[in-house]
Amino acid sequence: MRVHLCILAAVIATANAGSLPSYIKPCSASDPNLNDCIQKVITAIGPKFAKGIPELGVASMDPVDLGKIVVNNPALKIIFTDTVLTGLGDFVVNSFKINTDKGKAALDFTANVTLKAHYEMDGQVLILPIKGNGQAKIKITNLNIVIKYDYKTVDGHWVVPSYKDSYKMDRAQFKFNNLFGGNKELADTTGKFLNENWNVIIQEIAPPALDQIIRKCVEEVTKFFGAVPADQLLTA
Template identity: 70%
Template sequence: MNDLLSTVNKIPLKNAPSFIKPCSRSDPQLNQCVEKVISAAGAKFTEGIPELGIAPLDPVELGTVFVDNPALKLTFTDTVVTGLKGFRVNTYKINPDKGKATLDFTANVTLKAHYVMDGQVLILPIKGDGESRIKITNLNIVVKYDFVERDGHWNVPSYKDHYKMDRAQFKFTNLFGGNKELGDTIHQVININWEPVMRDIGPVAFQQIIKRCVDEAKKLFAAVPLNQLLLP
């Protein structure tokens, strides 16, 4: 993190981007104020801020994602996730004195990638090599993070996260070498029983999505002094 801070601090811009309107630490409605700021600035932030080295979060390019468990081997390549730009803040809580904060938000996202898969889902064999799409409805992510002041900037030494969703829908082309009957049967089963399927294939991708969100927020904190992000 120190290397990141020293690199970003070389950038001339030291003020918060104009679309971020800082709240006051002394505001008795601080949580609600920050919620409104994140809601208003979030879509712009997800587009990326090149002058601060902040990469776009919509789309998020995850590259290669491996799912490796005893029953299923699955590799996604050229993985792209879209939809975070339309996120909505459910709640935000911050305790500046204790250096703790929690962001709870929801978005509808879609993962697209080339896939290679071999193994079992549920109790059924599955095999394929083609294009995939996973549509996730109301993906709810909660990130709890610690922050400390260091050299006039916020530093995030650790965070915890968890997530849930209302539904996932899967589409894999070229299952079983293009066998339509087998492919249709598998799609029917996995789209009805999407929850156990997501438990098998989702965690690695979600961990990477959340990590990217946290990493880009860290870049903002490293580039902009905290007195530009939270007023007295």
């Protein structure tokens, strides 16, 4: 998830966009402990930025509006609308690494997140037919995201030409209201089945949901990098 890019960009951009807040200590590229410095900065003030910084044009990442998410597989089709994700503001940074000579960086972080949306679902999960239309809630425990990205300076500003990400989680819990038109017996049986086989279900849902999170984040990063010169993002 490029959520880390959003947080890092917001942290550094804000620290240099105007008067330096007392709670921010900027990092220097010449610091032999640069990785630790940036990690501490993100840990200390990242949650503040996750709530949004209107004066910098930074949209909220907790909550974050993901809009419409479509899961369109041969056996299962789900449409989530009015999708909202919460929990990113309470992330924990596991590690941060940057190589200023090669223009490469990587962030490893973990968060417990909750996705709420209206859903329409029709299809089959493993051997079980499933259908419903109503409110959905998905809780993901210890969502661990690792993002590795390249960065370079173009016309005085940082750009991110490429990145790779990976993720894993400890657990996912699902609640879909109004399964099978409100048939309680079928809904209870199906709900139990979904949560017992959460790892199979999340493989269908996670990729498009994470793509939406990443897209939102990249949009904000683009604004930051386009507005703040590279030599202000990281001091000499």
